[in-house]
Amino acid sequence: MDWRAQAPATPPTSSSTFEQYVRLNATALLRTSMFLTGDRHAGEDLLQDVLERVYSRWRRIDDPDRYIRRALVNGASRRSRRRRRVREEQLDGLSGTGRDIDVSQLGMTDRVAVREQLLAVLRTLPIQQRAVLTLRYFDDLPDPEVAALVGCSPGTVKTHTARGLARMRAALATAQDAPRPRAASPQAPGQPGQPPSRGVQA
Numbered sequence: 699m700d701w702r703a704q705a706p707a708t709p710p711t712s713s714s715t716f717e718q719y720v721r722l723n724a725t726a727l728l729r730t731s732m733f734l735t736g737d738r739h740a741g742e743d744l745l746q747d748v749l750e751r752v753y754s755r756w757r758r759i760d761d762p763d764r765y766i767r768r769a770l771v772n773g774a775s776r777r778s779r780r781r782r783r784v785r786e787e788q789l790d791g792l793s794g795t796g797r798d799i800d801v802s803q804l805g806m807t808d809r810v811a812v813r814e815q816l817l818a819v820l821r822t823l824p825i826q827q828r829a830v831l832t833l834r835y836f837d838d839l840p841d842p843e844v845a846a847l848v849g850c851s852p853g854t855v856k857t858h859t860a861r862g863l864a865r866m867r868a869a870l871a872t873a874q875d876a877p878r879p880r881a882a883s884p885q886a887p888g889q890p891g892q893p894p895s896r897g898v899q900a
Contacts, residue, residue, distance in 0.1 A: 716756045720749065726837075727766060733832040734774035736821030744773045767837070768847050771829045778825035819866055826850065830858040831866070 720727075731748075732741030748769045752759065759765045820828050826848055833844045834855070845852045 716753055719762055723763075727770075730767065730832060730837055731770050731774075733817075733820060733836050734770055734829060735777065736817055736828065740777065744770060744777065748773055764843075764847070767833065771833070771847055774829065775825045778828075816866060823862055823865065826854075827858040827862045830855050831862045834859060 728741060728745055731745040732738050735741045735744055748766060751769065752762070752766060820831070823831070829848050830844055833839045833847055834841070839847070841852045841855045845855045848855070850858075
């Protein structure tokens with residue numbers, strides 16, 4: 699399965715119900731929320747809070763995709779500020795320029811490891827940088843729309859993108875270059891760590 703979140707489906711028509719919209723977009727919205735928070739459980743909690751508020755205002759919302767994304771970004775920002783004293787740590791070991799990595803050529807195990815590494819890096823990024831990368835690459839939104847949702851200029855979007863990608867590429871390079879653990883060779887009976895074999899006494 700592709701680790702990148704897909705953009706939500708086409709916004710519902712006026713006759714669509716809230717339940718139909720959630721059913722069509724739940725997976726994409728959860729992925730967006732998860733990348734914004736950097737954690738699956740936190741993403742689930744944030745999305746549930748947002749959808750509860752959206753439900754009560756559903757008839758007055760003209761553009762559900764935009765409204766919910768903005769609510770997710772704002773909610774993730776508030777949560778990040780509350781955790782700032784423990785989350786604002788720098789990745790000194792990942793501060794290099796990095797290099798592009800062809801993720802499609804990695805094996806399935808490596809792809810899972812890359813996804814986990816990306817989440818780990820996203821958790822350490824400032825919330826605006828994290829939101830820009832999530833909306834720009836995981837939701838495939840254009841820079842002007844990302845800027846409007848995050849509340850910054852298109853130029854700032856490009857700055858956040860460049861800095862965030864540098865860290866993410868460095869993290870991927872580190873994960874790819876890490877030595878793999880060598881499988882332990884089987885020990886012969888009688889070697890250290892093995893109980894001595896018991897022969898049959900005549």
